[in-house]
Amino acid sequence: MNKRQVSSEHHHFPWDHPRFRSWIAVARACQLMQQTLTRRLAHLDIKPPHLDILVNLYRFEGISQQELARKLLVGRSNMSMLLPQLEKRELIERRSDARDKRVLRLSLTPTGRTLTEEAMEIQTALIEDSHGGAPIEDCMKIAESMERMIAILLKEDRELS
Amino acid sequence: MNKRQVSSEHHHFPWDHPRFRSWIAVARACQLMQQTLTRRLAHLDIKPPHLDILVNLYRFEGISQQELARKLLVGRSNMSMLLPQLEKRELIERRSDARDKRVLRLSLTPTGRTLTEEAMEIQTALIEDSHGGAPIEDCMKIAESMERMIAILLKEDRELS
DNA sequence: ACCATAATGTTCAATCATGAACATAATTGT
DNA sequence: ACAATTATGTTCATGATTGAACATTATGGT
Numbered sequence: 001m002n003k004r005q006v007s008s009e010h011h012h013f014p015w016d017h018p019r020f021r022s023w024i025a026v027a028r029a030c031q032l033m034q035q036t037l038t039r040r041l042a043h044l045d046i047k048p049p050h051l052d053i054l055v056n057l058y059r060f061e062g063i064s065q066q067e068l069a070r071k072l073l074v075g076r077s078n079m080s081m082l083l084p085q086l087e088k089r090e091l092i093e094r095r096s097d098a099r100d101k102r103v104l105r106l107s108l109t110p111t112g113r114t115l116t117e118e119a120m121e122i123q124t125a126l127i128e129d130s131h132g133g134a135p136i137e138d139c140m141k142i143a144e145s146m147e148r149m150i151a152i153l154l155k156e157d158r159e160l161s
Numbered sequence: 162m163n164k165r166q167v168s169s170e171h172h173h174f175p176w177d178h179p180r181f182r183s184w185i186a187v188a189r190a191c192q193l194m195q196q197t198l199t200r201r202l203a204h205l206d207i208k209p210p211h212l213d214i215l216v217n218l219y220r221f222e223g224i225s226q227q228e229l230a231r232k233l234l235v236g237r238s239n240m241s242m243l244l245p246q247l248e249k250r251e252l253i254e255r256r257s258d259a260r261d262k263r264v265l266r267l268s269l270t271p272t273g274r275t276l277t278e279e280a281m282e283i284q285t286a287l288i289e290d291s292h293g294g295a296p297i298e299d300c301m302k303i304a305e306s307m308e309r310m311i312a313i314l315l316k317e318d319r320e321l322s
Numbered sequence: 323a324c325c326a327t328a329a330t331g332t333t334c335a336a337t338c339a340t341g342a343a344c345a346t347a348a349t350t351g352t
Numbered sequence: 353a354c355a356a357t358t359a360t361g362t363t364c365a366t367g368a369t370t371g372a373a374c375a376t377t378a379t380g381g382t
Contacts, residue, residue, distance in 0.1 A: 014281045015220065022300040023194070023288050025307035030191040031234050032314040033184070049338075059176065066360060073192050078339055080362050102347050102360040124175045127184050129317075130310045139183040142303055146186035149291045153193040156290075210368075227330060239369055241332050263330040263377050329378075337370080342363100349358070 033130060040122050044115060049074075049082060051123060054116040057092060057108050064103040091115060194291065201283050205276060210235075210243060212284065215277040218253060218269050225264040252276060 014020045037048050046054070052072050056063065063071075065079045083106070086092045091112035094104040108116060131139070175181045198209050207215070213233050217224065224232075226240045244267070247253045252273035255265040269277060292300070 013220075014216070014285045017285060017288075018297050018300050018304070019288050019292055020285055022304035022307070025304045025311065026187060027191055027194070028234060029307040029310045029314070030188055032311060032318070033188070035234070036314050036317060047338090055175070059174075064360080073189060073196070075340055076361065077341075077363080081338080100348070100360085104361075120175045124178060124181055127178075127180050130313050131180055131306075132309055132313050134306060134309065136179050138302065138306055139179050141299065142306060143179070143183035143186045145292075145295060145299055145303060146183070146190040148293055148295065149190045150186065150193060152291050152293050153190070153197050156197060157193070208368085225330080236370055237331065238333080238371075242368080261330085261378070265331075324382085325380100326382105327378100327380080330376085331374105332376100333374080334372090335370100338368080340366085340368100342365095344363075345361090347358100347360080349356100351356080352354090 033126070036130070037123060037126055040126055041119060044119055044122075046115070046119060049078075050086065051116075051119050053079075053082060053086065054091065054108065054112065055120060057106050058113065058116045058120075061107050062105045064097075064105060066103070068106065086112070194287070197291075198284060198287055201287055202280060205280055205283075207276070207280060210239075211247065212277075212280050214240075214243060214247065215252065215269065215273065216281060218267050219274065219277045219281075222268050223266045225258075225266060227264070229267065247273070 015024070034048055037051075041047060041051060049072075053068065056068055056071055060067075060071075065083065066076060069076045069079045083092065083094065087094055090109055093107050093109055095107070097103045097105050176185070195209055198212075202208060202212060210233075214229065217229055217232055221228075221232075226244065227237060230237045230240045244253065244255065248255055251270055254268050254270055256268075258264045258266050
């Protein structure tokens with residue numbers, strides 16, 4: 001059915017659109033995934049936002065707070081609130097850059113690295129579990145679709161700044 | 162040992178797993194979608210959580226707060242916080258059920274209905290935009306995958322209650 | 323009928339995320 | 353060189369979400 005026809009008809013509801021239904025499913029799956037991950041991480045005393053940070057520090061040693069915030073699609077102020085907590089727990093370190101005195105370079109402590117590895121195991125296991133043995137090719141196609149969407153949405157983002 | 166070392170059979174880092182990368186993409190897409198939707202709804206003075214509520218009231222007239230919370234995968238207390246706001250703005254009504262004096266039956270006011278229709282247009286348009294003309298069949302496959310995941314995760318949910 | 327249990331909704335304190343306003347440091351244009 | 357602009361990080365007030373404790377009402381077992 002044609003998009004234009006659909007949107008000009010009288011008796012159609014958003015939830016009758018395949019794209020709409022599909023997107024609702026994606027959103028609900030994300031929500032559930034977050035909640036389940038929160039439960040499974042509870043015994044490590046970290047939450048999904050912390051894990052996101054730790055994984056990125058694991059991957060990109062020496063990243064700045066700004067870069068980190070951009071990768072995570074959150075505000076800088078969010079990092080300013082969360083990172084000192086992780087620093088107090090001695091999971092991460094913040095050292096100021098000699099060249100640019102504005103930036104703080106982030107890295108994991110040995111303790112933080114160990115914790116991150118444990119947490120990543122949990123996350124990976126959850127992702128495997130929740131996929132229930134679905135074929136890898138499906139995953140790849142989903143990833144493609146999502147990355148296209150991300151590109152489109154980021155473009156809109158940048159256009160209004 | 163080289164961090165970047167990856168065998169074709171065994172993935173050493175989470176981000177080398179197709180499922181992991183795919184899931185990260187899904188999560189980021191959701192995040193961006195929420196942020197964009199928040200911006201596009203701003204002039205109506207509602208946010209995505211409010212829209213979720215309104216759409217469900219549009220669809221399921223007379224639903225209770227408990228049922229609504231279950232559909233939205235949020236806590237009952239969340240509804241107790243948000244619904245009075247919408248009621249004060251005269252977008253919804255809450256009438257107590259005669260048969261069961263515990264439950265409050267929810268419905269949209271005419272104003273609320275109109276606002277909901279406007280907001281749903283915006284949401285539908287955003288979903289269409291962000292998909293960038295991807296084929297409907299891809300959407301359907303994604304929906305299937307997500308619904309399978311939702312089923313699996315809900316099962317785990319119920320098992321520990 | 324009666325007591326125990328479950329279901330529904332509210333309140334409250336705690337936590338998370340955000341944007342605006344701010345301070346400091348770097349960069350650019352002239 | 354210097355003023356204007358941009359970039360980085362912090363602080364603060366605000367709003368969203370949660371879970372626990374609570375009050376009220378239904379339901380079930382005896």
